[in-house]
Amino acid sequence: MKFLGRSVSRAISQKSFRLVSARPGGTAVDIEPGAVFNRKSSSITYPPGTSNPPLRSPTSDDAEAFFGLMGYREGSLIRDSETLERYNIDWTRKYIGHSQMVVRPKTTHEVSSILSYCNDEEIGIVPQAGNTGLVGGSTPVADEVILSVEALNEVHGFDSDNGILTCDAGCVLQSLHDYAKERDHLLPIDLGAKGSCMIGGNVSTNAGGQYFYRFGSLHANVLGLEVVLGNGTILNLLNVNRKDNTGLDLKHLFIGAEGTLGVVTKVAISCPKLPKARNAAFLALQTFDDVRRTMALAKSELGETLAAFEMMDKAVLKLVAAEKDIPVSVEDCSYYVLVETQGSNHSHDEEKMETFLETTMEKEYVVDGVLAQDMRQVMTFWYIRESCNPVVKDMGYNYKYDVSIPISDFESVIQEMKERLKVRPDAMVVNWGHVIDGNLHFNVTTPGDFEENPEILGLIEPYLFEAVVRRGGSISAEHGLGRCKNSYLGSLAKDPVSLDAMLSIKSTFDPNGILNPGKYFPG
Amino acid sequence: MKFLGRSVSRAISQKSFRLVSARPGGTAVDIEPGAVFNRKSSSITYPPGTSNPPLRSPTSDDAEAFFGLMGYREGSLIRDSETLERYNIDWTRKYIGHSQMVVRPKTTHEVSSILSYCNDEEIGIVPQAGNTGLVGGSTPVADEVILSVEALNEVHGFDSDNGILTCDAGCVLQSLHDYAKERDHLLPIDLGAKGSCMIGGNVSTNAGGQYFYRFGSLHANVLGLEVVLGNGTILNLLNVNRKDNTGLDLKHLFIGAEGTLGVVTKVAISCPKLPKARNAAFLALQTFDDVRRTMALAKSELGETLAAFEMMDKAVLKLVAAEKDIPVSVEDCSYYVLVETQGSNHSHDEEKMETFLETTMEKEYVVDGVLAQDMRQVMTFWYIRESCNPVVKDMGYNYKYDVSIPISDFESVIQEMKERLKVRPDAMVVNWGHVIDGNLHFNVTTPGDFEENPEILGLIEPYLFEAVVRRGGSISAEHGLGRCKNSYLGSLAKDPVSLDAMLSIKSTFDPNGILNPGKYFPG
Ligand SMILES: Cc1cc2nc3c(=O)[nH]c(=O)nc-3n(C[C@H](O)[C@H](O)[C@H](O)COP(=O)(O)OP(=O)(O)OC[C@H]3O[C@@H](n4cnc5c(N)ncnc54)[C@H](O)[C@@H]3O)c2cc1C
Numbered sequence A, B: 001m002k003f004l005g006r007s008v009s010r011a012i013s014q015k016s017f018r019l020v021s022a023r024p025g026g027t028a029v030d031i032e033p034g035a036v037f038n039r040k041s042s043s044i045t046y047p048p049g050t051s052n053p054p055l056r057s058p059t060s061d062d063a064e065a066f067f068g069l070m071g072y073r074e075g076s077l078i079r080d081s082e083t084l085e086r087y088n089i090d091w092t093r094k095y096i097g098h099s100q101m102v103v104r105p106k107t108t109h110e111v112s113s114i115l116s117y118c119n120d121e122e123i124g125i126v127p128q129a130g131n132t133g134l135v136g137g138s139t140p141v142a143d144e145v146i147l148s149v150e151a152l153n154e155v156h157g158f159d160s161d162n163g164i165l166t167c168d169a170g171c172v173l174q175s176l177h178d179y180a181k182e183r184d185h186l187l188p189i190d191l192g193a194k195g196s197c198m199i200g201g202n203v204s205t206n207a208g209g210q211y212f213y214r215f216g217s218l219h220a221n222v223l224g225l226e227v228v229l230g231n232g233t234i235l236n237l238l239n240v241n242r243k244d245n246t247g248l249d250l251k252h253l254f255i256g257a258e259g260t261l262g263v264v265t266k267v268a269i270s271c272p273k274l275p276k277a278r279n280a281a282f283l284a285l286q287t288f289d290d291v292r293r294t295m296a297l298a299k300s301e302l303g304e305t306l307a308a309f310e311m312m313d314k315a316v317l318k319l320v321a322a323e324k325d326i327p328v329s330v331e332d333c334s335y336y337v338l339v340e341t342q343g344s345n346h347s348h349d350e351e352k353m354e355t356f357l358e359t360t361m362e363k364e365y366v367v368d369g370v371l372a373q374d375m376r377q378v379m380t381f382w383y384i385r386e387s388c389n390p391v392v393k394d395m396g397y398n399y400k401y402d403v404s405i406p407i408s409d410f411e412s413v414i415q416e417m418k419e420r421l422k423v424r425p426d427a428m429v430v431n432w433g434h435v436i437d438g439n440l441h442f443n444v445t446t447p448g449d450f451e452e453n454p455e456i457l458g459l460i461e462p463y464l465f466e467a468v469v470r471r472g473g474s475i476s477a478e479h480g481l482g483r484c485k486n487s488y489l490g491s492l493a494k495d496p497v498s499l500d501a502m503l504s505i506k507s508t509f510d511p512n513g514i515l516n517p518g519k520y521f522p523g
């Protein structure tokens, strides 16, 4: 990989680009059951056939009642064990539930009747959208009823003057991107799972994704929600205005509540215009300080066109290069960065990108780099970045963390953890992340060994979390708590006062605690 | 005013620009007592010397106790009637309280002790920052204690890698802009009152302002808050990470809560980089459809550089031109638009602006226009826009409304109201607003008559609100509820279910109802 302004970029473009994009465009994420790992979880799990007390196990009579509440519509109730598996096993295959029934309501009214019934009967409910969450939030801890929103999947309108889309919670993110694209807009959220995840799931996890730096969080972009509360009450917060200062903005409570306060049934979201131009560069850097300096330069030189700035370390890029056919050779640089611009004028953006790259070279922040020559190359850069996750997942057991740290402390946290893990040479630290958002995906893998090792886990947890919190960071940047980090909510993540406040809101919206029991809040 | 590409713009630049900017840079807003109007308000007000039951009136003993809680620090307690006036009278001079004491704590701990005392003693507290709010939220309805945050005014840190500022609630917005500017950043909020309003007040009203389209709301930009609850409990939500998905994001409840849930003491806020280039145009258009089309074109042609798109109608511009020395002559066009771009490359932005303007002319969306030649001209355009408010306020009684409406319905609402007001030829409808956010400032004035007229008021309210709600709009876009629109919260603004949910949150955070009584929630 060489960077000498334009010329070398052309050299890259002559290489064969066999790798058609995995992303954007995203393909559906298939859930293949099997190869199920067990992972120590801080939350309690229950054996098949038992409920999560004091909630009771749903019976066949309950199933019949649900079926009736959905007008005995075909496909609205799932009870056969083969189909159930898809809903009981999560994407990571670490969190497995024992639900005996999935309900698939088609209207908000049906959701309301089902919740009201479960509230009266004290039956647990697990809201589920695309089931791609990474913290075990979407599958039952015991035999709760799974309420899938996948049949709530209509688009209700698009205000093209304002770019405001109103749709059901079960619309697949990719399909919304397609819908918006036809209207010259895009969704302000984009992630690797977009072929499967649904907008209701994205809202419920406050998902971040690739273009968070550009568009901000879902708190910034969701304008309104319709939510059904624990007792079946329909809370209509479906505002479709960019500005609405009338009363407490309750919708924010449900953004990132991971299904513990209510079932999100409809979403109104602000959609930016499609960019006319996209451009990307892939850079090799010697030190993390160079990454910081390059990032600062990108902010000032690429300014309003800067859309993404993603970091990978040498270790992960080497793994990707070994497993995938990618058009970059990994040399002796410690860090690699993907920079993308999106704008309304291609030649302006190109000029900005060139100035930026020249300056990084002049100032010797960057050792080497390539500039994409066309959209296929932009996609290829993203393919490299997106391969980190699956490559690491496939090569051994993956100790997976998603933390926020002030950029100035990124390296010291990584060093501290590497130091701790020195006693286990079989454990390899590999890092990548949305560095511009202060978001590090810290990963440890044991190549060839697919079993969780308690000693390695003990070297990481809770030390990583403590190291992060000591520096003012967050133990969950974008993936949430689920049943993976819920035990830390009142201690490392937030303090007991905050937890108390959250619990009183929980009891307001879900007085019988039927919604997503055993998750999010400490057990 | 003529537009012929560059040449006429130059002609404009030769005109004398005597009007030095009123904005940005903003001057302090002085509160001059006197000329006090009485306005029918939907909330109850109380005569001097009485409290808002069941809360009791604070006594001299209470004052002594407060003084002690603040270490008898000089200036921490205000009791002389002349100084009190400044705190009792709001900016509009319509909402006048009868408080006998102002406390000015200097630490969060002091705020906590005062609130704890008032909670035990059931004494009402009105949090106050810059006292520039427009809906009567910052002054007492009776004789509540005013808690001014103006002595909480330190900056606690700036993370320059991430552009994250942490400061006290009483920092004046202008001073924060100055602080950030020295560090090559700006605050993501900017408004006419920035010389007086404080960040704690901005957060508490979820203020919008000029660059809302570019940067989004405070829900998008505030990262963390420290808040003291009704009973004195300190709630530490002072996250300084861009991403933090650990538990319910409670800070959003306090953004726009108008001091009814707690006193905001500290704010962490994300600050964008200072733009290197600013550019602006002032356009004349024949119809509102032309405004819509021009706005759509601005979005696509100016793209990521588009920072503001403000609308004024002929009626208001004529008033401004009659009162102020402005370098545009108002001709027969019905609408006028101010477009601003902010970017990282001046020549790119200029080229985009020129293409945009040429296209608007070619397509005949725009009749006439001028392009600013330098920053002074940019400021002059803003001076025109910013003069709407004071000019209308000074010429007669001002029936003032701030609503959100889908752009496609803007004109029909205005027409409907003009039709209703036809029977009163003395009542003049004048409009302006942040049209790109769907935000209309609908105003009626009775030139020369400074008394509120019940018949005119009866022709506007609640019909305007109903007209707005019928079209899916909001009866308060950015100014909030205070004691001006609080009676509509459970009906026109939100439904009774939402109001119930809000009230249960109110009772969680302020169980004795001591915080800002008589406001926000219906009486
Ligand atoms: C390949 C891959 C890439 C990913 N990339 C990113 C990324 O870049 N950034 C990021 O933030 N995350 C990422 N994730 C994780 C991310 O959280 C999810 O992909 C997504 O937001 C979850 O959506 P879902 O529809 O699959 O929800 P689910 O997995 O079905 O549910 C997630 C949580 O929300 C709750 N929930 C779901 N629907 C509702 C509803 N309608 N009402 C109430 N609660 C509900 C569930 O109970 C559960 O707690 C990735 C995941 C994968 C597999």
Ligand SMILES: Cc1cc2nc3c(=O)[nH]c(=O)nc-3n(C[C@H](O)[C@H](O)[C@H](O)COP(=O)(O)OP(=O)(O)OC[C@H]3O[C@@H](n4cnc5c(N)ncnc54)[C@H](O)[C@@H]3O)c2cc1C
Residues within 6 Å of the ligand: B029, B091, B126, B127, B128, B129, B130, B131, B132, B133, B134, B136, B137, B138, B149, B169, B190, B191, B192, B193, B196, B197, B198, B199, B200, B201, B202, B203, B204, B205, B206, B207, B208, B209, B210, B258, B259, B260, B262, B263, B264, B265, B478, B479, B482, B516
């Ligand atoms: C000339 C002018 C132009 C304006 N332009 C705009 C505009 O473009 N956009 C816009 O949205 N608004 C605008 N406003 C109104 C706007 O709401 C206020 O200017 C500003 O946000 C209020 O800040 P403040 O510090 O003056 O708060 P105050 O007026 O003191 O208080 C406002 C409300 O917040 C509460 N409050 C204040 N501080 C705290 C605290 N620390 N903790 C808890 N509660 C608190 C008060 O009780 C009150 O209910 C304008 C006002 C003026 C006078």
